[in-house]
Structure formats: structure tokens, C-alpha cells
Amino acid sequence: MQFAEVAVQNVRGFSPAGRFALKAGYLVLKPPSAESSPLAGLSLALLFADGRGTDASFIATGAKSGKAALTFAGVDGVTYRVLRDLGGSGTLHRMNPTTQQPELVSSDASEISQFLRGQAGLPPKTTFEQVYCLQLGQLPSRRPRKAAAAAAKVDPRTSGRYPSLASASTVLPAEDIPAAEAKLRALEQELAASTEVDSLQFKADGVASQIFDAEQRLKGTEGLKVAISEAEAAWRAAPTPESLGLPQDIVNRLKRHPKVIARRDEALARLNADRENEAEARPASVPSLTQNMGFWAGLGAGVLFLALAVGLGFGVDRTFRYLALLDIPAFGVAAFLALRYVDDLQKATRHGSKENRFDIREKKILEEYEAEAAPLRMAQKALDVEELDGIAPALERRELLAARVAELQDQLHTMESDPDYLAAAAQVQSLKAEAEALNDELTQKGTYVRDVREVEREMGRLKESIALAKAPPPPAAPGPDGSVPVETLEDPSPMLLSQAADVFTTDILSVQAMLKERCVQYLTALTDRRYQSIEWDREGKAFALASGRRVPVGELPAKDLDLYYLALRMTVVEKASARVKRPFLLEDVFTGMEEVKLPLIARMLKHLGTLTQVLHVTSHPGFAQMSDGPVNV
Secondary structure, eight states, X not given: OEEEEEEEESBTTSOSEEEEEOOSSEEEEEOSSSSOOOHHHHHHHHHTOOSSSGGGGGBOTXXXXXEEEEEEEOTTSOEEEEEEETTSOEEEEEEOTTTOOEEEEEOOHHHHHHHHHHTSOOOOXXXXXXXSEEOGGGSGGGSOOBOOGGGSOOOHHHHTTSGGGTTOOSOOOGGGHHHHHHHHHHHHHHHHHHHXXXXXXXXXXXXXXXXXXXXXXXXXXXXHHHHHHHHHHHHHHSOOHHHHTOOTTHHHHHHHHHHHHHHHHHHHHHHHHHHHHHHHHSOSOOOOGGGOHHHHHHHHHHHHHHHHHHHHHHHTOGGGGGGGGGHHHHHHHHHHHHHHHHHHHHHHHHHHHHHHHHHHHXXXXXXXXXXXXXXXXXXXXXXXXXXXXXXXXXXXXXXXXHXXXXXXXXXXXXXXXXXXHHHHHHHHHHXXXXXXXXXXXXXXXXXXXXXXXXXXXXXXXXXXXXHXXXXXXXXXXXXXXXXXXXXXXXXXXXXXXXXXXXXXXXXXXXXHHHHHHHHHHHHHHHTTTSOOEEEEOTTOOEEEEETTEEEEGGGSOHHHHHHHHHHHHHHHHHHHHTTSOOOEEEOSOOTTSOGGGHHHHHHHHHHHHTTSOEEEEOOOXXXXXXXXXXXXX
């Protein structure tokens, strides 16, 4: 997880308006004025919005409204953007990795919180605040000192609920007791209001969770509906004979196509057989009559006999005239040969006409075949298939898609008829109405109330302050060694180790073993080796080892306890970053620390910047010089 951009408008501690790009490493954010920019608080308000308008406290002084947006990359690699009108509504968007365009995820505060926890890898609010955010008020020296429980006579009804005067930092002057008691009564009224609002919010959160579960059950059919829509689109787009301009009986034509081919081949075979028989019956060729020697012999004999009959019959003896009778057989032979030649010519002529008839028959056969095959070739081209066998599957795809649509619709009907689905559909409307009523009631109760535990803590401090004022504690008795007990600071170790155990999903003892060596390295470097080691008991309470003495960390000087706390915080972040990277947010927490320590702290933060993103809000120039890049906010 890494922050990519912060955008603000009329947010206190920032420029009036601007967008500030953030990169990996150790970055120093320089506020525009002496007021520190509340980066950690604003991030908590954006990422863990409660929907009550508590983020309105970040609106700049004098401004009527403000906006803030945080863009970050989740642990799932998706970029998210949270945008809120401070004191009003907000939205969560995510970047579509395909189109690179933002898509709305939700505008409901509870849904946004659940989505960021489940999908983007955001930890619980307490973990993020206590582990990954370091604010000035979290330093042990900034927390109230403890006093001995026996030093004051407090109401036994409150001593169990608010033990050991841990919150009473000062003793009230006697003249301030009436005002404190009046404030206590006001706090009691505020506690009642906070308790009522907390109860309403608990109910609203429960209803929101039920709505989320019901809608998730209803959304279970969305994938099936999308599949039905896609199947119907594919069914409508599937080719049909009508859409391709093909005959309606194209499938039947395809089925009888093998018979058409066989019939064509059979007809062509018969035609070729007839053509061969005719070729055998006709003469090979008809020689010219002038080349027939018999014809010329008969004709010459006839002429010879005619000439002899005429010449001899009239010149020598009339008896020779009878030679002319021999012309008849001679000319008859010539005529017979001429007639046979004419007959051969007629046969040759008849063969030509038969050939024409054969060609006509062949053309007719091929035309009949083309009439049957042409639509199939059109279908083959329209469907873009290489073989005729591919036509039928392509045309049958529409029927298969229709069956698929019917099957999906049956599945949808079955899911929508399920009693759980019907119950969720009926429940979601009533739940939304209940949630709206609870939100309206919360709005009527006020846009902002403090947390019940915070009010209780303040009441405890005030009650014990009043008790101390009414019965000032006697001087502490010296111990056996003559030393006077000193007030101690709160040990931050149990709370922080508990949060670390949640981060590492293990127990406190295992966390102690995991953190000890590195924490000691940080502590010895920060304290110039005044402390040689750190030990924790089973409850997580810490003891510093110095010059052979084992001292509870609460009894350390305030500045040393702050350094121990810083060492432990950096250790937890460093070890946690090896598992999952989350940004480490520091506001200006080093105010008042020794100047000689700051370069060392800057180097430690720069080292953390190599493991995860470190965002440090400070105007100190030394940190900016050591950072990977300052950002003016």
C-alpha cells in the first residue's frame, strides 16, 4: 500500500487548494505556515469515515466548507481514490486497469470501510492509528502522569472504573471545584448523549452489515445475468440462412449434395459412353470422290465404250453400236461409287449433329449441378469456411446458442426462486428503510459527538482532580532505602505490542522475541548507550536495563521514554513492512528534542523509507535535506 496523491481544498494546515503527488521513499511534507499539517488525522478521517461528519474539524478557519481526496495503491495493486466533502458525504473510486478510467465503488461510509478492509488491504483503524501514524499527542511525555492510588480518597464507585488516578494530571485549586463539578454534570449529559448515539451507530452498523450481506446474495445472480446477456447477443449475432441471403433449404441442399454429385457423375458417364459408341460407328474419314480410282475407272470405261460405239458404229459397222450398251454397267459402277460417297458424306454430317446434341446434354447436366451447388458455394463464402462440411456446424451454432440461453435462464430462475434469495430481496428494502431511519435519528442527535470512552476518560480525570482538590494527598512516605517515590509516566509497551501482535497475527511473547534485538539497536543509538537492553514481561510491560539496574520504562526521564517509544514504533514498522507495506505517517513529533539527535533520527527514517513509504510532516530544514524529496503542501 502506498499513497500516491493528496488533494485538498480549504483544509487547515494545508495550502488553500492543491494536489500533491507522493512517491516512494522518505518524503518530507513542508506545511505552508507554522501550523503543522494534520496528515495523519486527515488520512484517518478519509480512510475510516464514520459518516457522522466528524471530519468537519479539518475545515480551515473561516471557510464554510472543505474537500479532501486521497489516492493510493492498495495491496491488491489497484489504485483507489477516496474523496470527501468534509462534514458531508464521500465516495470511493477505483481505477479500471483496462480503460484507465475511475469507476465508482460506493458512496456509503460503512460499505467503503468494509471494501477497503477486505479488498485494498487497509488494517483496522486502531492498528493504523497506533502503528502507522505517529502524532505528537501519542508520545508518552505528552500523556498524564500516574499518581499513587492511595494518595487520594476517591469515590469507590469510580475507583474501579477509573483506576489509580492515571488521568489526573493536576490538582484543582479550591476555587475551581464548582466549575469542575458543573463541567462534570455537563460531561454526564454528554456521556448519556454519546451512549445513545453509540448505540444508534452500533445498530446502524449492524443494519449496514446486513444490507451488505443481503445485497451480496442478490449480486450473486449478476454474473449469471451477464452470461445470459452475452449468450443472447451471441445468439442474435449467429448466422442464419435469412441473414446471409441463402435459401431456406440450404441445410437440406447440403445433405443431398452427395447424391447430386453422384447423379451428375452418372449422367456424364452415360454421355461419354454414348459418345464413344457413336465414335466407333462413324467412318474414320470420308475420302474425296476424286481420289476414288474405281469411280474414275467406271467413268473412263463408260466413256471408252461410248466412243468406240460411236466411232465404229457409224464408220465401220453398225454392229459396233451395241458396244454403247457396255456404258450402262461402267457408268453404273461410277454412279454407285458416287452414291456411296454421298451416303458417307451424309453419315459424317449426321455425326456432327450428334456431337452437338452430346454437348447440349453435357451442358444441361452441368447447369443442373451448378443450380444445386451454387447456393452451397455462396454459403461457404458467407460463412468463411474452407470446406462444405463446415457449413452445417456454423448454421447449427444458433440452435446451440439458443439451448445455452434457455439453460442459463433456467439456472437464473432456479436461483431467483431459492427461498434465501427471495428472503434477501424482501429483506433489503426493509433494511434500507431501517438504516435510513437510524441515520435520520443520528442526524437529529447531532453531527458530532465524542466517543463514549473519551468522555468517560475525561470524566474520570475530572472526578479524580476534584477528589484530589478536596482531599490533597499527603506527602509520599520515603521508601526503605530513604528514596521518595516519583510519579511515573504511562508505559506505552502493552498497547503497542498488542497491536503488533494483531499485525503479525501471533501472540505477544512471539512479538517480543521478534522485536527485541532491533528495538535495542534503535534505543542504544538514540540514548547514546545509556540503556543496554530492554525486557518485557508476559503482559508486555517494559523494563530498561541501565548500569545493572532494571528500571520500569514509566520511571525513565520523559525524554528517554519518548526515545524508547520512538525506537519501538520504528521497529514495529520496519518488521511489519517486510510482510505488507503500508505508509508510515509522522506529524511534527520531534519538537523539543535535542537538536543533536535529529540527524540520527532523519537517517533512521530514511532507512525506513527504503522498506516502505515514510511521510513526515515538518518544517525543520534538516529533515528536508536528508529526505528523498520535500513536498510543499
